[in-house]
Amino acid sequence: MTSKSGDVVFLVLLFFAIFKNAFGQNLAFRIDKDATSQGYPRDSLSNFTEFARNYGYAAEELTVITGDGYILSVFRIPKGKNCRGRVRQPPVLLMHGLLQSSDSWLDAGPSAGLAFLISDACYDLWVGNVRGTYYGRRNVRLNPDTDSQFWNFTSHDMGRSDVPAIIDYMLKETGSSKLNYVGFSQGARIFFIMCSETFGYCDKIKVSINLAPATRQKYVRSIPIRLLYQFYALIEPLLSSPRELEVSQKGGSIQKAFFFFCKDNILAGTVCRAALALINSYDPGSILTQTIRVLFGHFPGGTSARNLAFFGQNVISGRFQKYNYGTRKNLELYGTVQPPIYNLNRTNIPVVLMYSENDLLVDSKDVHWLSTQLSNLIESYKIKRATWTHLDNCYSQYTKITIFPKISEYLQKYSGLDL
Template sequence: MFAREVLRSVDNMASKRSNTFKVLLASLAVAALGYVLRSPSLYLRRETKSSLGYPKDSLLNFTELTAEYGYLSEEHKVLTDDGYILTMFRIVKARNCHRAKRSPPVLLMHGLLQSSSGPDAGLAYLISDACYDLWLGNVRGNYYSREHVRLDPDKDPAYWKFYIEEIGIYDVPAMIDYVLNYTGFEKLNYIGFSQGTGTFLVMCSEKPGYCDKVKLVISLAPASRQMHTQSKIFRTMTQTFYRMEGLLSMTGLQEVFSKGGFSQEFVAFFCQLSGVTERLCEKVIDAFDHVDSTHLGSITNQTTRVLFGHFPAGTSVHNMARYGQSMNSGRFEKFDYGREQNLVLYGSEEPPQYNLSATTVPVMCIYGKNDGLVDTRDVEWLMAQLPNVLEMVKVEDPQWNHMDVTYSQYTGDTIFPKIHEYLLKYTSA
């Protein structure tokens, strides 16, 4: 009798754990689906979030976050030639730099769905502490750059008709010009993570002369073509956008993965709710990014909780659709609108390729073996197309992946020494 009662009790406990896990998975699935939509905001005041246990760093904007860690930063507004108003940040005083700033300035550009804000594991602090004059960009459509001189992003679909083409033709050149004009230098050093490299390549292809304004490019997990991307989640998601963009536009959906919508607020709440939900969020990140499912993770629990207060930061459906297209192509090319529309727009049935040979600036590349979003084969293909590659560095840690570049607790030991080495080579004392 006693044995049967024990077994019944164990079965009940197992059943409860199973049901709890299913509820958590269902909740996260709903939130993940909601991420896609620019849903109405569920605004919670900062005080309310703080009382609910949100990490303080997840509630701060860029200038507040840097100040929290002993850095002084400035906000700058940049106007593009097509009317988009972008926000840049400059760290003017670093906590651990006790000498004059090195020159020229350094421009750090984020990846897809990111912004300049993020957890304290980021490269910004490391670069600033090494006494570089660091500027951080924010491309159109993200949380900090959601303005235009005449278009309202909440009302005008035309605001969202952009992909990496427009970012490369307008945003990156505008930010480079602004930094150079403000500081008085003729050239700067550029660090691009993922999309931040891809858009730079677009600029060099489509804006002759702009590569000459850059002394060095440090390319971190560069996204160009993504033919071998192994993340099933990212591949399925972006290809769905590519196939359904027309239908989504008809329903009025132009913006996706926005910061501040109901879904992002829900996930930020969910991932800090308890140790169980926190670990579940970590597993979702693992499944999204890693090639090797045995990855133990180098992103701390605290960083995960802070991360979802700032990520994702938003982009356009059209941009996500372009990434879906890149999964099917062995070329780094413009948007494929179909044979008839391509003939009208490009004068050819296929979209033109970007001219990678135009990227004449010296390039140093760092990438990881366990990157499920930007596969090593695509990185190596890209580097073979560029005319001035100084070095390709595969991170020694075999588990190093895409998100580790910006969020790993080991960034200072793994990739920053090589970044610092090359910045010094192209920097004046």
């Protein structure tokens, strides 16, 4: 770590420590019912269905219950507003990244948000959410505010339970035997975990298109994110209450603070843009100021401390392996001292990887490693925009010309056959 970057990270962490100690849960950034009069963009205050309908897209909210009782909201746009032909089959499932939600696929607006673009290309689009987000903060037995057990999960559980439950629901509702999958970062990670840890579900997907897939995390270059992961890997065993175990939730002090300050056009284009660049690298002109004003209404969207610790363990070990509970419990659960690595050879369906050299959160070296582990890799595609960052995959104004053509190419290739 250079002295300069270390000083920047230290100051940012110090700021948040002082911020939390000074204000904590008592800090309130009031958002009235008529919040647009306070300068908040309408889209930032909208949930998925409201956001889509703001631009004339018909969207519906559906409820999926996982095998272990988590209640997830899943959204569907059966046909895009600009689709002029018949809806293509099979349906498409779009999965968000860490600390995001389904709303992240809308935040860039109808000209750039992938949920708009894919549905406009005449696909029956389903947009999922995982446990721990504000769309996955319910359980049939557990109360997230009082039951610590609710937060005892990682992306391993999302891959084993959340995605399979959504797939079953989609196929039942549409009558299709298969679907196409598009996952970003953690959304790609849980796809590979699902293929490794479940039987038959990988075979229900015709093609999986993975944007910045967060599997092995050995070469994460974002210093704040690397420190965040490692911090939770260190302290997670010491946490016990739901208040401690829920991290970066929507409506929490950090999200509300960013939402409050970033509604301002000047602050959004300067301070808030710099905050994104600090963790994400910088791509000049890629993410519009208006998008920054909107996205902080939905981001961060929450997860568990254990999930961040899981990412941290992967950073420390340099391996794409299961959760490390310590020697004694590892022996009980796995029969080995070290957690077993995920069996990527079980991902036997067509897979596309998309990555960039300027991504500080999912390094190209880790993507190259992943490509060598897959038995049916169709293409590992380097995004041509040299400055493309991790979060550009969701929020850039240029998605339509950078990543969507490749996504569309493979969705078309694997549509209309063997349904």
